[in-house]
Amino acid sequence: MMVQRRPAVVYDVARLAGVSHQTVSRVLNDHPSVSQTTRQRVLDAVRQLGYRPNAMARGLAGRRSRIVGVVSFDTLLYGPAATLLGVERAARTAGYGVSIATVERIDRPAVMSATGALAEQSVAGVVVIAPQTAATAALRNMPAGMPAVAVEADTGGAIPTISVNQIAGARMAVEHLLRLGHRTVWHLSGPRDWLETRGRIDGWRAALVAAGSPVPPLMTGDWSARSGHEAGMRLAARGDVTAVFAGNDQMALGMMSAFHERGIRVPDDVSIVGFDDIPEAAYLSPPLTTVRQDFDEVGRRCMAALLRLIEADRLEGPARSAADPVVAPSLVVRHSTAAPAR
Secondary structure, eight states, rough: OOOOOOOOOOHHHHHHHHHHHHHHHHHHHHHTOHHHHHHHHHHHHHHHTTOOOHHHHHHHOOOOOOOEEEEETTTHHHHHHHHHHHHHHHHHHOOOEEEEEEEEESSHHHHHHHHHHHHHHSEEEEEEOOGGGGHHHTTTOTTTTTEEEEEOOOOOTTSSSSEEEEHHHHHHHHHHHHHTTSSOOOEEEEEEBBBHHHHHHHHHHHHHHHTTTTOOEEEESSHHHHHHHHHHHHHHTTTTOOEESSSSSHHHHHHHHHHTTTTTOOTOEEEEEEOOOOOTGGSSSOOOOOEOOOOHHHHHHHHHHHHHHHHHHHTTSSSOOOOOSSOEEEEEEEOOOOOOOO
């Protein structure tokens, strides 16, 4: 059986030559700041390993513009779209423009392709909005020399990650309903391959267990109002449901519509809490109680973390420690929740 050898990468050359990957990039691009001795050592390592720099590496080592790249997925969903807007606002405040690469799916080939396209533009760094588990492999193997920050992602510590505390947000929602006197709270989650979904499920379950409340069977949706409507129809047929925590506001909206069709009043018969605080939440009938995510703060912390990495890359030094990477959510109480009917 023939074993195919992995092609050498910048880090391999840097390790063999005993220099940083930034120094390797400078040598490959004939940067004048590298000493002749170091240059020769790097070139010897390149020849020994048979390393061939690709277009991405050339783009990374070239002169970067005041543009940051953003890799995003499915911007029709409120959360990713609002996160993208928050990053764009923060970049503009910092004096940077934004180049956006949208991918149809968040997996390793798509993320690497989008990152490569941004590197060709000599962007200063990249923010990857990657809330799905399929992005994990890509984020743990980002291109050498590319300052990068992820949002709502599992990077295994490979790159900095900024996220909203999903568990805390879910606990706020459930604890609010329990304080109103509800015996338990049902949960309609988002898709299971989303990291945000997992955090909200964990928070929902933890709040119920801590209160000694029964944990109902978990229901799963797809973030759409349609899936919320379908779940609402199933819950309406039970007759014993008094409180529901929906994984996002769109599913809560669909559920409220289903209850209305079945003659179930919100909040008189069933209380509902959503998640996200979409702009329309305050104008639903009744106005929706929900968990607000501060997407502008997420954008600010992303940009601050990225600028620290860009500065460290430019100076060839360690990045300064980042501010708290976890953004706290808040509960917005409106009129879709009330004490259970006696």
